[in-house]
Amino acid sequence: MLHYFIDAFAMIGMSYFMGFLFYGFYRQFNARVQRRWGPSIFQNFFDNMKFLFKTETIIHGPMFFFGPMIIFAGAVTTVLFVPYLKDSIWLQGFSQSGNMILIVYLLVVGPLGNALAVGSSGNPFGVMGVTRGLTRLMGLEVPFLLGLALVMVQHETASVHAIMAAQPDFAHWNLVTNPLAFLVMILPFMASQHASPFDVVGAPVEVYAGPRVEFSGRLLGILMTQNMMMTVAKLVLIADLFLGGATTIWELIAKTFALFLLTAAISTSFPRLRTEQTVDFFWKIPLGLGVISVIATIWFPWS
Amino acid sequence: MLKLLFLSLALTPAATLFTWNGAVAWPLFDGITLLFDLTPLAAFFMALLAIGAPFVALPMLRGKSDEPTYALYAVLLLGMQLLLLAGDFIGFFIGWEMMTWSSYLLLLRSPRIDLEGAQSYILFNLASAFLLLAGMLFLYSITDDFRIQAIDGLLTPDKWALFTLFGLAFLIKVGALPLHLWVPRSYDQAPDVFSAFLSALMSKMGIYGLMLLPLLFPDGLSEISGRFLNGPVAGYVLAWIGVITSIIATFKAIAQEDMKRLLAYSSIAQVGYIVTALGVGSSLAIGGALFQALVHTLVKLLLFITIAGIILQTGHRRFTDLGQLISRMPISFFGVLIGIIGLAGMPPLPGFAAKYLMYIGLIDAHWLLLLAALILSSTASFVYCYKLIYGPFLGHANSPEAKIATEAPWHYLVPQILLMGMLVALGIFPGWAIEVLIDPVLIGLGMTPIGAPAWSVLATSYGGYDGIAVMGVFATIFVLITALFFLGRGRMHRATSSYDLSFCGEVPTAATPLHYGAGMGRELRRVPLIGWILRHTTINFYSGLMHQTQATAGMIGTLYGSNPQVWILFAVLIFALTLTVQMLTGA
Amino acid sequence: MYHHDHCEGFQCEQQQLEATLAHSGGELGALDRLIAWFRQRSLFVLAYGTGCGAIEMRPLMTSRFDAERFGIIGAATPRQADVLVISGYLAIKTLKRVIRSYEQMQEPKYVIGLGSCTINGGMYWDSYNTIKQLDHYLPVDMYVNGCMPRPEALIEGFVALQKQIANGAPSGAMRYRENIDWYKANQRRVLGDNMPPDYTYDWYHAGDVA
Structure with missing residues (x-):
């Protein structure tokens, strides 16, 4: 029992630390690309703390208050169901009682709970943002899960532990053995991280900040916290599935950072797409690639 | 008195389920014997009927007693029980016809029914019945037997003929595209509570029929024309019918502006998933289909009864006319909330278990393109789920009635609360549903049971999950963060006006169009595929x-x-x- | 007070402001000091482009001036903003929107008045439809004078505001709360019946003054 508690706290703390450092790095990276100095690498931590210590927070009814709590609970549940380390009793959380499809669905629980809060605020701009978010989700989820399904078919399991165990060395990484699956899911994965070409939903100048429009003070702080933790959970999930997982914390940080760097590099380079362009893109390029890889790796007898 | 009698009549399916033992053979005339038996498969659907019938009957008791409706409802229940108990196609057909006609007459008693709705209902259902008749007579012509059993040594054209005739008959009943025309009209125009029965229980009879279909062939659907990857070819066709139905119906549902029509299209879509899973035909997929049938029954009962309560209290059924009912109808809000979580298949509730089994079934069959299509429709369903809860309950009140509405009467609330409890319990204990409800059916069909190591665990060869762990972790974190939030420093205050919104410095008033209920999903038309679907x-x-x-x-x-x-x-x-x-x- | 060897022009005034701030807030506890430090390190700005100052405010976020290195970044809605920058003259029509935006911001919140027009009306001192002294209508925490001040001057203003926050000086919102009668009376004098609705300052229960 005590083990579970310490483990859970370690996972939550680690996700938070990695989250704000990664985002701080992202802001630095972005600034350097734009030839600026950029903020401190801890800037996201400062922002988050400032919001958590605001002295005033407005709420629009009980559902509005509980929305951020639901999204936070969803994010922490996701974190606790992703195994962070391979062959270790630490940083496992409750991942033994979950699987890949569950994690992918858990990623969506929180935002949907928060959508209720946005709706109950009565701000039409927020609801517009939610609809955009759900539309984008519709676009990205198909190729994302198809890419993961290719891995599940390859290993005949949905358990993240089993898939990690099947990738003992570089030659057995799914990135190497099933590169098509990686290509199919990587762009939707970036969109699920709200990275730049696909960030129309919550971008500050789009429909007045999108779903977050009415959130202020400490509730906004909670939303920021969960976003950073969720990002790390997603990165770890992909590192587990395609980069063979990690046996030490340093390895984990290196692998997730590599994935994050890829996301950051793409998102600093490409301009934002409109919602329907995003969906159309996902249904043409990554999904088309997905169909090709299904035909190539599953339908034909050589596979 | 009459009401009590009616309520006890509504409990007859439960009575049949618990007291039935042994088969009954009733010699009708020479050579033809009617067989009645409660097979495990029929028992599963009888259980659904046993749950649903009293829940639908209870709201019907409200107000002045309406004897013709009660009588027709009793005949309907009798017909459905007959259909489920039948061991041969004659009994099945009699039950099918009783169900069709009594439901048609019930439908006609709605004040909102128009000629088009009534005609399309009866024409499509008669077409279904005649196809069924044609199928069973064709079967009799080859085998001289009406019994529902496996037939050896059929020729391939005969197999395809049987598959097509019976398949079409049942696909009309489940509302597969393009045979679904009667569904949105009749679900929309039926008496508000009776829509729950139509969607939750009568569509399941089509599913029951589709599940009987593989029993006609010794080797299931694979016998018809071989296998594709890890599943039957005929099933592949059926699965594509199901998944295309669900995709198109989902987008149509998003475009609806009327709550009941939205739910009608969502029923078509959800039943489409079941058809897809039936096409796969493996034990995982059949388990998923049964689970989805169970969840869909509970969810649609809950949603239709709740929506009926809203319509009763406000007199409005369009998203544009409602809004902000969350504080006036809190129990109904939770009803719709639990309902849409189940509908969307979100993890803590059993909708996820059903989706999980179906996904795993498709992965096991290596039918990944179908899986992608299924995911598309299942993700798109989030939009209409959100619309369903935002339109009536959140946002701003848009009509005088919505501003003064009160909570629905207890006849509506009791089924809602019980159904919510059932859904949450099933979400925590998916393994219980597998072990008690689904595995007996799978064993009865001669398949490998899925099994569950514990009541809370859903386990498959592909891995599983623990309902208690998911729900427990989520609830613990939720409570902890809420407590921490209250312990933290800082004042929270509630906006005193619902117009205190960030609105670009402007001051919205009652005249400002702030409710986004009807417009939601309109911008989806700009996505080329969705626009194409919605234009046609x-x-x-x-x-x-x-x-x-x-x-x-x-x-x-x-x-x-x-x-x-x-x-x-x-x-x-x-x-x-x-x-x-x-x-x-x-x- | 005007020493050419230390500073030049507006910088001197800035320094004066900063000098007066230096000795307040020594009585803060450790947690409060930490919170104050976080607050000053992260300022979300609602840039209200009311007048010609708007053109000086935009370059702040660009590569050349890069205000983000001070933790200053734009906010889209008043709910998320900490600082309201009033950039220049304020027409009466705009004042109503500014007041509403300010009241929708969550405390602690700060106002920066940019340009001479916010101080005394500037070149619009005799205009019939602009306000002359912003301080009569909203509590200003920091002025940046000049017509127009350069972006560097605005950054100076921000830095001075950050020091003020780090010292634990109460935000102008406290003044607004305490003197709400006076502020509302002033606002009513110019806006007449066109006042923003009173539910945005619902903490104010002083009667029918507003």
């Missing part, structure tokens, strides 16, 4: 088909000109062709 309607498809048929007929008609020489030429040519074919085939 099934009625246009049918009228296009009609025009094409007429054009073809006209073209063929021109061949039969007034010149007799042409006729003679045709006659000679056909005669020559027949002779050639006969000579070549050596007949």
